[in-house]
Amino acid sequence: MNQFTSPAQPLKRIAESTVRRLSIYLRFLEEFEGRGRATVSSDELARRGGTTSAQVRKDLSVFGSFGKRGLGYSVPELATSLREILGLGREWKVVIIGAGKIGAALAQYHGFRERGFVIVAAYDTNPEKIGGTLEGIAIRDMQSFESDVTRENPDIAVLTIPMHSAQEVLDRVARAGIKAVLNFAPAQLHAPMDMAVKTVNMAMELEGLTFALTNAH
Amino acid sequence: MNQFTSPAQPLKRIAESTVRRLSIYLRFLEEFEGRGRATVSSDELARRGGTTSAQVRKDLSVFGSFGKRGLGYSVPELATSLREILGLGREWKVVIIGAGKIGAALAQYHGFRERGFVIVAAYDTNPEKIGGTLEGIAIRDMQSFESDVTRENPDIAVLTIPMHSAQEVLDRVARAGIKAVLNFAPAQLHAPMDMAVKTVNMAMELEGLTFALTNAH
DNA sequence: GCTAGCTTGTGAATCAATTCACAAGCCCTG
DNA sequence: CAGGGCTTGTGAATTGATTCACAAGCTAGC
Ligand SMILES: NC(=O)c1ccc[n+]([C@@H]2O[C@H](COP(=O)([O-])OP(=O)(O)OC[C@H]3O[C@@H](n4cnc5c(N)ncnc54)[C@H](O)[C@@H]3O)[C@@H](O)[C@H]2O)c1
Ligand SMILES: NC(=O)c1ccc[n+]([C@@H]2O[C@H](COP(=O)([O-])OP(=O)(O)OC[C@H]3O[C@@H](n4cnc5c(N)ncnc54)[C@H](O)[C@@H]3O)[C@@H](O)[C@H]2O)c1
Numbered sequence: 122m123n124q125f126t127s128p129a130q131p132l133k134r135i136a137e138s139t140v141r142r143l144s145i146y147l148r149f150l151e152e153f154e155g156r157g158r159a160t161v162s163s164d165e166l167a168r169r170g171g172t173t174s175a176q177v178r179k180d181l182s183v184f185g186s187f188g189k190r191g192l193g194y195s196v197p198e199l200a201t202s203l204r205e206i207l208g209l210g211r212e213w214k215v216v217i218i219g220a221g222k223i224g225a226a227l228a229q230y231h232g233f234r235e236r237g238f239v240i241v242a243a244y245d246t247n248p249e250k251i252g253g254t255l256e257g258i259a260i261r262d263m264q265s266f267e268s269d270v271t272r273e274n275p276d277i278a279v280l281t282i283p284m285h286s287a288q289e290v291l292d293r294v295a296r297a298g299i300k301a302v303l304n305f306a307p308a309q310l311h312a313p314m315d316m317a318v319k320t321v322n323m324a325m326e327l328e329g330l331t332f333a334l335t336n337a338h
Numbered sequence: 339m340n341q342f343t344s345p346a347q348p349l350k351r352i353a354e355s356t357v358r359r360l361s362i363y364l365r366f367l368e369e370f371e372g373r374g375r376a377t378v379s380s381d382e383l384a385r386r387g388g389t390t391s392a393q394v395r396k397d398l399s400v401f402g403s404f405g406k407r408g409l410g411y412s413v414p415e416l417a418t419s420l421r422e423i424l425g426l427g428r429e430w431k432v433v434i435i436g437a438g439k440i441g442a443a444l445a446q447y448h449g450f451r452e453r454g455f456v457i458v459a460a461y462d463t464n465p466e467k468i469g470g471t472l473e474g475i476a477i478r479d480m481q482s483f484e485s486d487v488t489r490e491n492p493d494i495a496v497l498t499i500p501m502h503s504a505q506e507v508l509d510r511v512a513r514a515g516i517k518a519v520l521n522f523a524p525a526q527l528h529a530p531m532d533m534a535v536k537t538v539n540m541a542m543e544l545e546g547l548t549f550a551l552t553n554a555h
Numbered sequence: 556g557c558t559a560g561c562t563t564g565t566g567a568a569t570c571a572a573t574t575c576a577c578a579a580g581c582c583c584t585g
Numbered sequence: 586c587a588g589g590g591c592t593t594g595t596g597a598a599t600t601g602a603t604t605c606a607c608a609a610g611c612t613a614g615c
Contacts, residue, residue: 379561379562379563380562380563381562391562391563392565395562395563395564395565396564396565398563398564399563399564399565403563403564404563405562405563405564406562406563407561407562407563407564408560408561408562408563409561409562409563410561410562410563411563
């Protein structure tokens with residue numbers, strides 16, 4: 122039994138929570154890889170990840186059978202399998218739309234490149250910003266967006282624009298053929314079904330905290 | 339039936355997903371408030387929020403009975419109730435720990451202050467940063483953290499420090515008595531049970547996107 | 556003040572995720 | 586090469602979240 126017993130196409134819809142946990146497991150595995158550790162048990166992954174060993178095994182079992190009974194999982198093999206499952210075996214081209222404060226912070230962030238995300242360009246509508254650079258990344262005119270996308274085929278668009286233009290820009294991104302969006306505007310976006318959209322809403326996270334503080338007994 | 343029928347203390351543990359949706363509903367209600375709209379139905383909130391009317395009513399029913407049969411919900415009353423439930427009826431003092439790129443972007447962000455989050459200080463360990471300011475917010479030495487907290491009693495700490503020091507700093511924040519943390523380091527943190535911790539992990543969100551792109555059929 | 560037309564609030568039913576529990580399999584020791 | 590000690594993989598059971606479906610209640614119109 123090894124990773125090749127995994128079905129080519131997952132049989133049923135995979136829960137988002139499962140994918141999130143795979144991401145977490147991969148992080149620990151990479152830590153272990155760095156230390157040259159050979160194997161790890163579901164129990165140890167669970168303790169670190171704040172879940173249960175049964176959960177770890179169930180999560181993995183959706184994609185195949187990766188462990189050895191009595192021994193656990195081979196750290197490098199499982200890491201490789203998870204990277205493959207998560208689509209991290211390749212580079213992904215990212216464009217940032219909105220060269221403002223948070224767009225700039227993201228453009229400068231090296232953690233993305235380390236995981237295979239290459240920021241190919243930033244876009245803005247502000248003439249004062251267009252033509253400049255963001256940590257070496259050119260800020261382009263939003264007017265050239267469609268033709269650039271046709272030529273360069275970026276995989277992911279990061280939206281760091283004001284809330285009120287987010288839906289409009291998302292529609293434009295969708296029409297241009299980009300199928301994945303990471304959105305930082307605090308807006309509830311509606312996207313075509315064949316598109317993956319994740320929203321990072323910091324105000325909402327803070328409200329989760331104030332709710333907890335207010336309702337703590 | 340109005341908001342005062344709501345139980346003083348919720349009867350059972352509230353699902354995180356419920357709280358997230360309340361946040362979303364509140365956003366739409368504030369939009370409606372701005373336009374002077376008087377009432378809204380669960381069905382309309384649902385359509386905007388990408389859920390179902392039954393879900394909206396269930397979410398609200400956990401906290402009480404806010405609507406009028408045949409009419410819907412009073413926009414200002416429901417907004418007030420939700421703000422109260424989410425703990426947004428007051429100001430919250432926030433400290434930013436780690437005056438780096440993302441800490442700076444957050445310090446500059448006005449969306450927080452608009453919702454009642456007041457950033458009282460930033461902290462760093464880098465002598466070159468200490469004593470400077472971040473958009474008018476003083477960058478203080480981490481050494482004075484404990485005594486400052488005792489004096490100023492901030493409610494929430496935002497962690498924008500490198501991954502490898504995140505757990506250590508979280509422990510320090512916990513010992514200082516702060517009960518809520520918004521963490522931007524891509525680390526799985528372990529906190530005391532009486533503490534609320536939310537982690538915004540952008541790499542994980544991106545991996546959710548690459549998973550979707552890779553496994554799209 | 557009665558009726559028609561909506562919309563809420565909520566048990567019951569369904570659907571989804573997590574946990575339990577254990578047979579099956581692997582390694583190591585003697 | 587047999588037995589003990591672990592740990593996986595997975596059906597079954599449980600727990601949790603969402604959806605269904607409808608009685609109850611409110612408003613407006615007449
Ligand atoms: N700064 C933060 O820390 C922070 C935190 C949470 C959320 N956000 C959200 O992120 C978004 C951006 O915030 P920011 O602080 O970077 O704002 P910002 O004003 O600094 O940047 C926005 C940029 O988008 C550009 N822009 C506007 N409309 C555009 C369009 N249609 N196409 C392309 N570019 C366009 C503007 O010219 C500007 O450069 C906002 O929705 C904000 O609510 C920011
Ligand atoms: N920049 C981004 O867009 C981005 C995106 C996603 C995640 N993150 C995460 O956010 C965190 C910060 O990223 P950044 O890009 O702002 O890094 P940065 O290096 O610009 O800033 C980190 C700051 O923290 C300070 N610091 C280090 N140890 C400290 C300690 N023990 N106590 C107090 N301050 C300390 C450093 O002096 C520095 O000023 C990292 O964990 C990173 O992975 C950043």
